[in-house]
Amino acid sequence: MDFSITSDQRMMQESLTRTLAEASPLDRVRKFAGDLTDKGGDIWKAMTDFGLAGIVAPEEYGGLGLTLLDAALASEALGRAVAPVPFMGVVLGPIALMRGGSPGQQAEWLPKLASGAVMAVAAISEPIAGARDGAGVAAAGGKLSGKALFVPGGMAAGLLIVADRSGGLHLVRGDAAGLTRILMPGIDETRRLAELTFDGVAAEPLGGGPELLSALRDAGWVLVAADTLGAAEVMLEKAVDYAKERRQFDRVIGSFQAVKHMCAEMAAELEPCRSLVWYAAYAFDAAPAEASLMAAHAKALTSEVGRFVARTSTEVHGGIGITDLLGLHFWFKRIGVNRQLLGGPERVREIAARIQGLAA
Amino acid sequence: MDLNETPEMAAFRGEVKAFLETHRDAYAQGAANDPLAWQRLLIEHGYAARTIPKEYGGYGAEPDILKGRIIAEEFIAAGAPRGLAGQGISMLVPTLLEVGSEEQKRRWIGPTLRGEIIWCQGYSEPGAGSDLANLQTRAVEDGDDFLISGSKIWTSTAAQAQMMFCLVRTEPKAAKHEGISYVLIPMSTPGIEVRPLKTMTGASEFNEVFFTDVRAPKDQVVGGRGRGWFVANTTLKHERGMLGDPNATEARLNALIELMKTETVDGQRVIDNPVFRDRLMQLQGRVLSMKFNGLRLITSQLTQEPAGLAGLIVKLQGCELNHQLAALAIDALGELGILYHDGPHLRARGSWQRNYMFDLGLIIGGGTAQIQKNIIAERGLGLPREPKPAVL
Ligand SMILES: Cc1cc2nc3c(=O)[nH]c(=O)nc-3n(C[C@H](O)[C@H](O)[C@H](O)COP(=O)(O)OP(=O)(O)OC[C@H]3O[C@@H](n4cnc5c(N)ncnc54)[C@H](O)[C@@H]3O)c2cc1C
Numbered sequence: 001m002d003f004s005i006t007s008d009q010r011m012m013q014e015s016l017t018r019t020l021a022e023a024s025p026l027d028r029v030r031k032f033a034g035d036l037t038d039k040g041g042d043i044w045k046a047m048t049d050f051g052l053a054g055i056v057a058p059e060e061y062g063g064l065g066l067t068l069l070d071a072a073l074a075s076e077a078l079g080r081a082v083a084p085v086p087f088m089g090v091v092l093g094p095i096a097l098m099r100g101g102s103p104g105q106q107a108e109w110l111p112k113l114a115s116g117a118v119m120a121v122a123a124i125s126e127p128i129a130g131a132r133d134g135a136g137v138a139a140a141g142g143k144l145s146g147k148a149l150f151v152p153g154g155m156a157a158g159l160l161i162v163a164d165r166s167g168g169l170h171l172v173r174g175d176a177a178g179l180t181r182i183l184m185p186g187i188d189e190t191r192r193l194a195e196l197t198f199d200g201v202a203a204e205p206l207g208g209g210p211e212l213l214s215a216l217r218d219a220g221w222v223l224v225a226a227d228t229l230g231a232a233e234v235m236l237e238k239a240v241d242y243a244k245e246r247r248q249f250d251r252v253i254g255s256f257q258a259v260k261h262m263c264a265e266m267a268a269e270l271e272p273c274r275s276l277v278w279y280a281a282y283a284f285d286a287a288p289a290e291a292s293l294m295a296a297h298a299k300a301l302t303s304e305v306g307r308f309v310a311r312t313s314t315e316v317h318g319g320i321g322i323t324d325l326l327g328l329h330f331w332f333k334r335i336g337v338n339r340q341l342l343g344g345p346e347r348v349r350e351i352a353a354r355i356q357g358l359a360a
Numbered sequence: 361m362d363l364n365e366t367p368e369m370a371a372f373r374g375e376v377k378a379f380l381e382t383h384r385d386a387y388a389q390g391a392a393n394d395p396l397a398w399q400r401l402l403i404e405h406g407y408a409a410r411t412i413p414k415e416y417g418g419y420g421a422e423p424d425i426l427k428g429r430i431i432a433e434e435f436i437a438a439g440a441p442r443g444l445a446g447q448g449i450s451m452l453v454p455t456l457l458e459v460g461s462e463e464q465k466r467r468w469i470g471p472t473l474r475g476e477i478i479w480c481q482g483y484s485e486p487g488a489g490s491d492l493a494n495l496q497t498r499a500v501e502d503g504d505d506f507l508i509s510g511s512k513i514w515t516s517t518a519a520q521a522q523m524m525f526c527l528v529r530t531e532p533k534a535a536k537h538e539g540i541s542y543v544l545i546p547m548s549t550p551g552i553e554v555r556p557l558k559t560m561t562g563a564s565e566f567n568e569v570f571f572t573d574v575r576a577p578k579d580q581v582v583g584g585r586g587r588g589w590f591v592a593n594t595t596l597k598h599e600r601g602m603l604g605d606p607n608a609t610e611a612r613l614n615a616l617i618e619l620m621k622t623e624t625v626d627g628q629r630v631i632d633n634p635v636f637r638d639r640l641m642q643l644q645g646r647v648l649s650m651k652f653n654g655l656r657l658i659t660s661q662l663t664q665e666p667a668g669l670a671g672l673i674v675k676l677q678g679c680e681l682n683h684q685l686a687a688l689a690i691d692a693l694g695e696l697g698i699l700y701h702d703g704p705h706l707r708a709r710g711s712w713q714r715n716y717m718f719d720l721g722l723i724i725g726g727g728t729a730q731i732q733k734n735i736i737a738e739r740g741l742g743l744p745r746e747p748k749p750a751v752l
Binding site for chain 2: 001002003004005006069240243244252254255257260261263264265267268271272273274275276278279282286287294297300301304346349350352353358359360
């Protein structure tokens, strides 16, 4: 038995963290956040040079052929850096093609996705998180009509994996006629969410049955959970560092027990999340019978703990914590958005209950 | 990450299953019919006292964390009672193995393992709780003996125990942490008086113990005179691991799920109420996270890497979770949940109420939640210590 990540995995994660520190430091993130014309092409280039685009794509198509656990470790690093990289689609696209694509679809798309020439996104919010404002996509005669909301990275993507109302999945080209995209300006400006409107858009169905949507959901949950884990780790570290530095009443504030205990509580809540995220990611490839339940709990628990860490770390900082200047808010908002993406914790826990037959 | 079982481990699992099947009669109702005989049988087969050397009365296996875990899993799955636990077996024995003299090991470990000696832990005093090093019970030299006077409090099982491992101040002039010794004392020694303290559960789980010129031979000091603080810390490490055991928490979660599936209100199962179901799911997520945290700790033991925060949080989080599981069970039972004594409507012999109260005790005992947070912050996160260190 080995419940740990390998030294290769650790090195990959550290190396991605270094790459991000170069390519996407906070100043760069800040610029992306404040400038909608900034498409982050330089950051995406650094990511594709790193190999991130093909992280789960098979080697025969030019990918790295790694597991969801590797992708989750990368997601954690991206969350740590609050990097403006729409990573979920980068992983879900190849998974959808590998599990549900025809040989022809795989041959056409996997090499482009693996090289980063084309970026994929998954428009699967409605059947998982629930439809808002009447959104939802209907499929008939090879055409899609309707709306898909809250698609991370959806403004730029060259390939769309779209779920219809009944859970079927479809491939749509980014340049397909009848497809329009509108930015949904959100609180977290490190990610650009799109509202996609389909007006009789040509689509190719994916195979794989209802399991494919569940698999995309599970992988999506794990990636979002890992992103929150990374972002929350940084918020805890920043709080601890600040508590060791900032002096009041002739003492560093970290020697006040009220502050110390806030930090201890953040650590005590966050540390077990790491193990759950690792296991959920591992189960996706290695223990399929448990994968959905573990992914759901990883998503729900990191959402709750993430919210607690985000507010508590901000509090430890005092007034400077809420300033734009310090930038702690980038992590705070990232965690806040992750909580809702692909379903808030209440909804995800309800699905967790259903998965194990505890709810109808 | 690889949780697949090797053929050797799978074969070992088969052996444990076969043993449990063969001896099912000995634990028909989940508890052993004859606990001491069951304990001897377990030691003989290596399912208790597994890694304790044969010459001290154990089974003498090489340490193997994975086999230990397989034994735990199979016993839980079969609903079979584990070997005896308690402060003697879980705390004193490991301490003696680490720092005891050869004579002490030979004399005490065997009978303790076989359940022939019950021990109690004499640490806390009225003026020394979290600030344990402030203890005042004094031991004065008298020839080959110490004469001990003072009092202990919150001493679990002192009324049943034959022996106590006890912290006393032997060097009154030394600094707070350096004047303490760890002594083994027969409870039958003249001058010891035990007064049970009834707790909120209605039982007397702990006691006061008074010492008036109690004679204890010097050769029953463990780990050397004035070294008691170090020795006590060895023991506390084992206590904290025991108190946050994720296997026990998982077993309790499973019982709670069963309860919510079977109990009904107005003919509707409790699990079908979305509010209760969500509370259950919240706790399940936490229990799972602690379970995997436990697997991570096992791996770091195997690879001998420091466990860091993952280890420091176990007592705090595990005890809190146990308490919350009991709280949800009581809420799920509603008015049935307030019943405590025998009667036609009583559920689970009142154990959810008992656990709810007893587990609050465990949040306090073995280092309070606040002390655990100090430890996490200071040792885990490197925040500065309290101006006057009060932390174990
Ligand atoms: C069920 C149970 C069984 C026990 N069994 C045994 C036993 O067998 N043998 C034995 O020796 N002892 C035993 N104890 C005693 C136990 O170890 C003490 O109760 C515990 O260490 C706390 O000490 P105290 O009760 O004096 O509380 P105090 O130390 O007075 O604490 C009171 C409150 O003050 C807080 N506090 C104290 N110091 C600090 C600090 N530095 N920072 C922040 N907060 C602080 C505590 O967290 C707590 O909330 C048992 C206790 C319980 C509840």
